[in-house]
Amino acid sequence: MSTSTARRAGPREWGGLAVLSLPTVLLGLDVTVLYLALPSLAEDLRPSGTETLWIMDAYGFLIAGFLITMGTLGDRIGRRRLLMIGAAAFGAVSVVAAFSDSPGLLITARAALGIAGATLMPSTLALIGNMFADARQRSVAIGVWATSFALGMAVGPLVGGAMLARFWWGSAFLLAVPVAVVLLVAAPVLIPEYRAPRSGRFDLLSVVLSLLAILPVIYAVKRFAKEGPDAPTVVAAVVGVVVAVLFVRRQGGLESPLLDVRLFADRTFSAALSILLVGLVGVGGVMLLVTQQLQLVEELPPIEAGGWMGPPALMMFAAAIGAPLVARRVPPGIVVAAALALSAVGYALLTQVNATGGIALVVTGFGLVYLGLGAIAALGTDLVVGAAPPERAGSAAAMSETVQELGLALGVAVLGSLATAVYRGGVDDEIPAGTPAGVAGPAGDSLAGASSVADRLPPGLLDQAKEAATAGLNVATLVAAIGVLALSFLSAAALRHIGAIGGDGPAESETAPARHSGSRV
Known part of the structure; x- marks a missing residue:
């Protein structure tokens, strides 16, 4: 696409970029706020060592595992629609996490937040690609988007520290609610919908294979950091690599793959x-x-x-x-x-x-x-x-x-x-x-x-x-x-x-x- 013929973005698109940056800031904020909340959380819920690890890791596991699935799902059902569904789910589950009264419920909420979070990042980034057809404008827009995550990480200790000084640990999760509300109100006005014109059938087996490829690898990497190259680490890594090979082979034979390996x-x-x-x-x-x-x-x-x-x-x-x-x-x-x-x-x-x-x-x-x-x-x-x-x-x-x-x-x-x-x-x-x-x-x-x-x-x-x-x-x-x-x-x-x-x-x-x-x- 040449920049001479590309439609240039106007005020609506730049306003839409501001809306799309909000969930990105929120996800960056979530990375650092939980570290601050962990001591008071642990004192209140008294999780075991294993439960504490899962409270920290469940979100990262699930968001990494579902990114490819959610990115392709947005192509098929509409990227704005998936973004709004994910934002609503993220806000609702954040309330559940905030008021969790047991480690098990908080772990479940964190896992659900990971799945909801996986809808946000690829949807926002893909929509930016649609809204900013001009190559120069798209580069600047993606630059703004890329900094939003860092901005969330940077202000996390400040915002989280201020909130935890006044409120209980669950207040850190409630930061997601106003962001979700603003996005749900503003998205239909400022963000155009986009869906692939020829989406084809959604292959559930590919979804399962992608999860079985990514999750064991992420688990192996995280376990290696804590335990070194022990047997569970090696087994998880081997399983992930083997399933990844099967996943790639399947994608090459599908008319509408979950991941287009030709890219x-x-x-x-x-x-x-x-x-x-x-x-x-x-x-x-x-x-x-x-x-x-x-x-x-x-x-x-x-x-x-x-x-x-x-x-x-x-x-x-x-x-x-x-x-x-x-x-x-x-x-x-x-x-x-x-x-x-x-x-x-x-x-x-x-x-x-x-x-x-x-x-x-x-x-x-x-x-x-x-x-x-x-x-x-x-x-x-x-x-x-x-x-x-x-x-x-x-x-x-x-x-x-x-x-x-x-x-x-x-x-x-x-x-x-x-x-x-x-x-x-x-x-x-x-x-x-x-x-x-x-x-x-x-x-x-x-x-x-x-x-x-x-x-x-x-x-x-x-x-x-x-x-x-x-x-x-x-x-x-x-x-x-x-x-x-x-x-x-x-x-x-x-x-x-x-x-x-x-x-x-x-x-x-x-x-x-x-x-x-x-x-x-």
């Missing part, structure tokens, strides 16, 4: 997905470690730690908005490569953080990491959606979100495990013989564990634990710096065939399927 033949689509996956691995692991550094090493309260996360969020916002504007004159491959190189500098700065007063260095380094994230989230997502024909935009958007979820989980597993190994190596030999098991165990496991028994630790051991945790951050970020720098060079090579967006060169993939007009209401 992967497009080198822009495949390259952009790969960049998003690998780029998010570094961000996922370092985000966890930086949060730990601010709260456990620097001993900042959640609200203050959230305030220090504000500047990096602003840098991400600037990159996500600015990168598409720069890509109007400079090829996206060069923009992405330059942003990733700056990210590598940020990771390198984090290798120099020490355990005594390193807040400014942490924030500066993490800000550069977030700058790279903003650029690849905006441009990478735009390239993925732009490479797909309109009737497959929902499926393409779902793939973009799925690889980002997987990248974040892999980052926590790989870099988190590496940092944990460094921590344990630095603390184990420092624990005096005869230290009670109830103290030695938590202290040797993690800095969070050492902090929980700080009043019973031998003198100086907590300081040693902080130094060991900081050393773990240093080693993990060194690995991330090397990987992201390599990704920078690979990105420039993999995306070199793409010209400036909306310019004289090919604004979209050279091999992308021809775009067709779908059914817009």
Whole structure:
């Protein structure tokens, strides 16, 4: 589609973008608010250790598992319709979560929130692709969309901390209700409907196979982060990979597949997905470690730690908005490569953080990491959606979100495990013989564990634990710096065939399927 003939968006579409950004902010907010609510939640509901893990993980498992299904379902029944159904369900189930009186009910509500959340991200992203046909406008719109999630994550500690200071833990879930109401009222006015003109039969077996492929892999990644490569981790990973092969083979033989595997033949689509996956691995692991550094090493309260996360969020916002504007004159491959190189500098700065007063260095380094994230989230997502024909935009958007979820989980597993190994190596030999098991165990496991028994630790051991945790951050970020720098060079090579967006060169993939007009209401 050439930019000379593409219909340019007007005030209605930009107003619709504001509405579509609301659920994205909400999902980002949900990531951080629950961490703040967990202590008071645990005191009230008294979940077991296993129940606590499921309260935290049920949402992520289900949202990752259902993204592809919901993306394709929106293509078939209408993306605005699915968005409104999902928003209504998310608001209603949030009320159930807020007033849960048992761990089991809260786990069930969190799982339902994951399924409802899976309808929101691909629907909003695919609708943006429909509403903004002009390549330049679409890039800016996706940049705004990409920053909305980070904005939610950034304000989560501030908003959540303020609410939890006045109300009970369930109030954190009620933030979803006004967002759902606004979306349900405004969507029919500002957002056009879109559905694929030739949707075909919805294959339920493909849905089952997609779940059996994604969920075991996500479980294996999360378990690896906690337990290492034990038997359940390996079995889950093997099951996921085997079923994934069966899923792909089935999709290739269907006239109306759940996931059009032909999209992967497009080198822009495949390259952009790969960049998003690998780029998010570094961000996922370092985000966890930086949060730990601010709260456990620097001993900042959640609200203050959230305030220090504000500047990096602003840098991400600037990159996500600015990168598409720069890509109007400079090829996206060069923009992405330059942003990733700056990210590598940020990771390198984090290798120099020490355990005594390193807040400014942490924030500066993490800000550069977030700058790279903003650029690849905006441009990478735009390239993925732009490479797909309109009737497959929902499926393409779902793939973009799925690889980002997987990248974040892999980052926590790989870099988190590496940092944990460094921590344990630095603390184990420092624990005096005869230290009670109830103290030695938590202290040797993690800095969070050492902090929980700080009043019973031998003198100086907590300081040693902080130094060991900081050393773990240093080693993990060194690995991330090397990987992201390599990704920078690979990105420039993999995306070199793409010209400036909306310019004289090919604004979209050279091999992308021809775009067709779908059914817009």
